[in-house]
Amino acid sequence: MLSTLALRLTESALWLGVTLAAYSLPTLLFSWFVGALLNRWRVKTMLLWIQALQAVIMMAYALLLALDRMAPGPLMTLALLSGILYTVDLPGRQLMLTRLFGNERVMQAIALNSVAFNGARIVGPLLAGLFLVSPDLSWGFAVNGLLFTAAFGCLLLVESPAESDGTQAGAGPEPETATRLQPRIWKVLLLVFVSGLLLMNYNTLLPMFAAEQGDSGSGYSRLLASMGAGSLAAAVMITFRSSWFRHNFLIPLFPALIAVAYAVLPSLPRGLPTLLLLAIYGFFLTGFITMSNAAVLREGSKRDRAKLASVFNMLLNGFVPLGNMLTGIFLHYLGVSGSFYLISGSTLLFLVVWLAYSRLKGGGDVHVRYRQSPEARPHHTRER
Numbered sequence: 001m002l003s004t005l006a007l008r009l010t011e012s013a014l015w016l017g018v019t020l021a022a023y024s025l026p027t028l029l030f031s032w033f034v035g036a037l038l039n040r041w042r043v044k045t046m047l048l049w050i051q052a053l054q055a056v057i058m059m060a061y062a063l064l065l066a067l068d069r070m071a072p073g074p075l076m077t078l079a080l081l082s083g084i085l086y087t088v089d090l091p092g093r094q095l096m097l098t099r100l101f102g103n104e105r106v107m108q109a110i111a112l113n114s115v116a117f118n119g120a121r122i123v124g125p126l127l128a129g130l131f132l133v134s135p136d137l138s139w140g141f142a143v144n145g146l147l148f149t150a151a152f153g154c155l156l157l158v159e160s161p162a163e164s165d166g167t168q169a170g171a172g173p174e175p176e177t178a179t180r181l182q183p184r185i186w187k188v189l190l191l192v193f194v195s196g197l198l199l200m201n202y203n204t205l206l207p208m209f210a211a212e213q214g215d216s217g218s219g220y221s222r223l224l225a226s227m228g229a230g231s232l233a234a235a236v237m238i239t240f241r242s243s244w245f246r247h248n249f250l251i252p253l254f255p256a257l258i259a260v261a262y263a264v265l266p267s268l269p270r271g272l273p274t275l276l277l278l279a280i281y282g283f284f285l286t287g288f289i290t291m292s293n294a295a296v297l298r299e300g301s302k303r304d305r306a307k308l309a310s311v312f313n314m315l316l317n318g319f320v321p322l323g324n325m326l327t328g329i330f331l332h333y334l335g336v337s338g339s340f341y342l343i344s345g346s347t348l349l350f351l352v353v354w355l356a357y358s359r360l361k362g363g364g365d366v367h368v369r370y371r372q373s374p375e376a377r378p379h380h381t382r383e384r
Contacts, residue, residue, distance in 0.1 A: 009070060017329075017331075028318030031087055043092050057082050094293070107291070192296075204324045210223055230281060255347060255351060266337035289316065293312055330343070
């Protein structure tokens, strides 16, 4: 609802991008420090505080709207505060789930988190659609605050996992160089950075796309719900059939398919074809995020998993503010269709350069190995 509120309040695509940038900017500024913070504090306690504070922020939105005191200043301030909490929340949830599931099921843990997140992305927009058709959005934010309160209660029921560095008792600490990123990890992180910059700007593009189609309220909710349905399908499939998603070529292939979807979307007729393509887009996006996230976490040492999760979050989401601002400029000067075409072409050009560089430096480096822990690794004996 933040996108719709910003668009209604300012009636400007540029202000829409700036508001969403305010929400995402803390991820860029503070993610470097979140890993150390998660290693020092109990993760469950921090997540409980985050749910409580997010509920307060949602109620502040509702109160300001109900009193007709909402303005661009308070809107951006609340978006910034909510973004700060999100910066800690995402890697915190990933860290808690990976500790609960163990090293051998990292991908399933990330996918399960996506199931919950994308399930909310289906129900949330449909529920929000009931409020977006009304000129008063205060009740929508109030309900959102109640949902954060419910999340607080559910989190209380979760048994806190052991918050260790992942090393076995009696074993020495992992070498300090274990987390010095290898070339293949840097290549995946570079791909994550560009995807976050160019392909995570749907909160800026889709409201304008829906408005151009003459249905800026419930139409935008249906578009987000379709994306959520595709993302949920990918998350469920990865959870139960993770072996299908361990092929390394899928990591660059998914962003390429998303870029193609961006190029096709403006020419599709309104209705079912658009919704189906956005569902496919959601499937590819969740597949890419889950695969690349799992690859990076498994390649690094367990003791620095919180730092890797924070770096991944920073590269994927931290540069979304810049992406949103660029998208706002594109929309202002090129319109909706021109923006889709420019982003699609830029992404495909980058992928061509990325693949050429990977082959030039050695084709083996582009592959991300799914490393097994010593206890899961088969033992072979050789006869002398």
